[in-house]
Amino acid sequence: MIGESLLANEPVIRLSAFIGIFAIMALAELLQPRRQLTVSKGLRWFSNLGIVALNTAIARVIFPMAPVAFAFLCAENGWGVLNLVEWNGWLKLALAVIALDFFIWLQHVMVHAIPMLWRLHRMHHADLDYDVTTGARFHPIEILLSFAIKFAVIALLGASPVAVLIFEVILNAMAMFNHANVRLPLGLDAVLRMLLVTPDMHRVHHSSIPQECNSNFGFNLSIWDRLFGTYTAQPSLGHENMQIGLDMFRKDKDERLDQMLIQPFRDATGEYAINRRDWNKP
Numbered sequence: 001m002i003g004e005s006l007l008a009n010e011p012v013i014r015l016s017a018f019i020g021i022f023a024i025m026a027l028a029e030l031l032q033p034r035r036q037l038t039v040s041k042g043l044r045w046f047s048n049l050g051i052v053a054l055n056t057a058i059a060r061v062i063f064p065m066a067p068v069a070f071a072f073l074c075a076e077n078g079w080g081v082l083n084l085v086e087w088n089g090w091l092k093l094a095l096a097v098i099a100l101d102f103f104i105w106l107q108h109v110m111v112h113a114i115p116m117l118w119r120l121h122r123m124h125h126a127d128l129d130y131d132v133t134t135g136a137r138f139h140p141i142e143i144l145l146s147f148a149i150k151f152a153v154i155a156l157l158g159a160s161p162v163a164v165l166i167f168e169v170i171l172n173a174m175a176m177f178n179h180a181n182v183r184l185p186l187g188l189d190a191v192l193r194m195l196l197v198t199p200d201m202h203r204v205h206h207s208s209i210p211q212e213c214n215s216n217f218g219f220n221l222s223i224w225d226r227l228f229g230t231y232t233a234q235p236s237l238g239h240e241n242m243q244i245g246l247d248m249f250r251k252d253k254d255e256r257l258d259q260m261l262i263q264p265f266r267d268a269t270g271e272y273a274i275n276r277r278d279w280n281k282p
């Protein structure tokens with residue numbers, strides 16, 4: 001009965017969380033912005049939110065089964081490590097959410113490390129400004145790849161439907177939070193980033209300087225970047241003066257939805273992919 005209720009309400013739960021967090025962060029950006037925006041907000045928001053609508057429609061067609069529904073399938077068939085052990089339910093829930101977080105971090109490193117995948121991911125980094133909509137700006141092909149990887153990880157772990165739902169809500173909420181153009185008190189930022197990825201921490205990842213772009217891959221827990229040596233505390237030019245985006249996509253027309261969709265197929269790979277850059281240069 002609980003399973004049926006969870007499946008039936010999963011879209012409502014996720015959509016409600018998305019709209020609520022989006023509204024809160026959009027308002028916070030207006031009241032306490034961290035940086036001045038440089039591109040027409042109307043153009044960027046139309047394109048960034050347009051890609052969200054397109055991605056949602058495509059994902060529903062290609063993957064009619066949501067991750068939560070797939071987790072139920074895994075549980076019914078006993079797939080995954082956590083379905084094979086008799087541990088405390090709360091412990092299994094926590095381990096599943098933390099493990100899913102790690103695999104998303106690892107996936108993020110992967111799309112920076114493999115030039116072909118970087119071509120897909122660079123649309124996210126080509127945004128010339130950094131605000132709450134940037135957190136949802138991903139190419140449709142990358143979204144489909146992410147779904148396939150997520151399903152594989154759920155099957156490997158045997159993550160419960162509740163764990164998957166919690167993770168999905170956290171994923172969406174934190175993506176909007178840490179991409180927000182919001183100014184947090186420095187003391188609060190320092191405390192939060194001991195465990196969580198803050199806007200100031202993740203903004204470094206959107207720097208136009210390749211070495212900074214290839215750091216701070218986390219979206220929720222900050223521990224992975226600290227553990228694996230990919231943590232950069234602050235941008236070298238400071239948050240107000242740092243340049244957001246990629247050197248190769250700096251025209252206003254590059255922010256149009258049609259241009260965003262063809263970005264993976266145009267121009268060279270560039271120097272931002274981890275395996276394509278000189279680590280002796282900043």
